[in-house]
Amino acid sequence: MKIVVTVKLVPDTNADKRIDPATKRLVRTGVETVLNPFDEYAIEAALQLKEKLGEGTTVTIFSMAPESGKEVVRKALAMGADDAVMLSDAGLEGSDVWGTAYAMAAALKKTGFDLVVCGTQSTDAITGEVPGVLAEYLGVPGLTYLRKLEVDGTTVRGERETDTGFQKVSASLPALVSVTKSINEPRYPSLKGIMGAKKKTIAPLALADLGLDRAVGSDGAKTELVALAAPPARGKGRTATAADGAEGAQIIVDFLKEKKLL
């Protein structure tokens, strides 16, 4: 079985980031690029499936990212994936959710898969919409928000998180799943894994290889960024020290009444 894990490269949450007012894009210089934390759960889920299914199951990392992201993709290989495919093309810059998923779907069809494993969302754009659009363009069942995943023959089965519990869901392969952080604890790459990753293949793909019939990137985007603004400043408020529970409670009650929240 061929498992493909989609991986996004994102700016480190802890880094000091800024937006270029002219291009309206994130200035990536000086900001460390990392694997989207949500995707680490997807990689781990794929590796655990491979370990369970044994011989004949492979895990391929897929990332749509500039070539400069190669070393970050290698970290995913160091965790234990077999190889990687990177879709890199200047023509993809400025892609919106639609264009991203459209190009990714074409690339994944070309790569081939039995199961695509995604994280639920990225930490930078936070749309959580790519897995759904992908499933639709790939024409396969999309089982989202799984906290448990198993493959039995040609059936994929899992527990999908809901707000009150979970649903037991199943579908036939080929399929796409997205997994939540409840599913596992991602492993750290071992030294052996890090050394081994250096020899693993990262196959490049460009837009020309996909033969898309529609424009992607800024031109093909269906949405256009018209403005960027800094969030309203959230300044330091009051600090009060309470000697006991009653005093603390009264401070809060008075504050809530003042704010008309009580």
Add this chain to the structure above:
Amino acid sequence: MRNVIAFIEQKAGTPRRVSFELATAAKDLAAQLGGQAHAVVVGNGAGAVANSLKAYPVDVIHVAEDADVDAFLVDPAVDYVEAVAREAGPSVVLVPNTMLGRDVGSRLAARLDAGLTADVTELHVDAGRVVSVSPKLGGLTITSCAFKDGDYGVVAVRPNTFAARQEAGTGEIVQIAKPAGKSYAITVEDEVVEAAPELGVDEASVVVSGGRGVGGPDPFTTILKDLADALGGAVGASRAAVDAGWVSHSHQVGQTGKTISPQLYVAVGISGAIQHKVGMRTAGTIVAINKDAGVPIGEFADLLVVGDLFGIVPELTKRVREAKAVPA
């Protein structure tokens, strides 16, 4: 894009609170675009929800009481919304920024070849184009995205963004025909309810969250729960509390949990690291209770009370109940 379609999320006849917010927003947006407001409600119990929608200002309520919507994941619901969208013509579809809402919205966008925006906290019309405002990069920047020319756009709206407004619309109820000869790929074999159905952290207007400082699982079902109940809100948690296994992931607020905008956020025993801050910085008012005056949350909370949470929280619950019992 002239008409506006609101996807009404519901389960067994109980609509999610955000559904009425979307129904109201659909009408207000449609008025600006010179079109009509539609609502789509499907699945077991849809008929009852359609009736309750009559109290809100939508023009047409499309309904399909179809058990397949609950027996199979997402696809039947997408089919129905797609059918309504194609019949309505160029339109903006509003879905809630919830797990189901994003699933329906994303698949619908692919079918309609539509642009889509997510986690939208403001919506307006500028020079005839619909503009979605949403925070990105953990709230570092607020983006405004306009739909370019195109027949359809899909917008996932963050709960608590719009106020629901009761106002009887023309509210005509129309049955949606079941698409013929469809088979669905994802079977829902079982639905397991682990917690009593209650307002989730993403929809509640008040959230009381616990962190490492609460020290164990019990406070989540006792003192924090009592305070949340008294304030009419939900119980949330920081990553530390979820990772420790004290409370389930669905309660988690922050980078790897939910991003929320309640009117009031009460952080109990939470230090307020950046990963937590990005999930709740857009709350209306933030109150923190912590034993340490130097915690990061003190830098952005509206009020930080330094003291013993186990003393303050139960006492606060008592006083909130008293205040609510006797109108000032």
